[in-house]
Amino acid sequence: MELKEEVIKKSTKELEVTFKKALPGFDNLKKFVIIESEEYKPFCFLKSLEDKNISFVIISPFLVEEDYEFKLEDRIVNGLKVDDSKDILVYSTVTLNSDIRKITANLSAPIVINIKNGLGEQIILDNPKYRIKHQIKKEM
Numbered sequence: 001m002e003l004k005e006e007v008i009k010k011s012t013k014e015l016e017v018t019f020k021k022a023l024p025g026f027d028n029l030k031k032f033v034i035i036e037s038e039e040y041k042p043f044c045f046l047k048s049l050e051d052k053n054i055s056f057v058i059i060s061p062f063l064v065e066e067d068y069e070f071k072l073e074d075r076i077v078n079g080l081k082v083d084d085s086k087d088i089l090v091y092s093t094v095t096l097n098s099d100i101r102k103i104t105a106n107l108s109a110p111i112v113i114n115i116k117n118g119l120g121e122q123i124i125l126d127n128p129k130y131r132i133k134h135q136i137k138k139e140m
Contacts, residue, residue, distance in 0.1 A: 015089075016049070017120040020079060024071050029054060032120075034091075036114075043094060044110070058091040064105045064136055072124050073125070080114040080121060089113040096134065104113065104133040 010071040015034045020031050042063050048054035061068045072088075082088060090112055092105040107130035113120040 009010065015113070015115060016081065016118050017046075019119055019120050019122070021121060023111075033084060034058070034089075044091065046091070046093075049104050057096060058111065059092040059094050059136070061090060061092040061105060061106055061107050061110055064092065065107060065130070068107065068130070070110070070127065070130075074122075076121060076123060080112065080119045081117055083116070087114055087116045089115055092134075094136070101135070103136045105136055106132050107134040108132050 004071065012040075014036075017032045017034060019030045019032070021111040029050050033049055035047055035120050035139045037045075042059055044058050046058050051087040072082075080088075090110050092107055092110055095104045095106075097103050107125075108127070109122055109124050109132070111120060111122045
């Protein structure tokens with residue numbers, strides 16, 4: 001899905017995010033913006049501010065898996081300077097497919113963001129229940 005300028009202009013919310021460690025495979029990119037648009041809910045976009053050609057579709061993993069949960073390690077909490085758990089947003093990257101049954105979310109590597117300071121990090125969970133390609137429910 002190409003993120004067109006019209007989507008950005010129609011966005012209802014934006015949040016700038018700086019990753020201390022770049023996302024895997026995108027070593028030079030650390031500054032992004034999360035774009036929410038009513039038109040594409042429940043999906044959002046994570047768009048690079050350093051390379052206009054790079055953007056990801058993301059979704060809250062709690063919408064994909066009802067009982068999704070994990071514990072943030074102290075090093076992550078400290079690294080993101082989190083004071084209150086209410087300040088945390090969690091997203092999963094989405095792999096799109098023309099066949100809706102093959103659209104998946106990466107539940108094993110959530111993106112954790114502190115909304116107070118815009119710091120983010122993608123973490124790897126050690127839980128076999130959460131897969132890299134977790135099918136998104138059709139009813140979404």
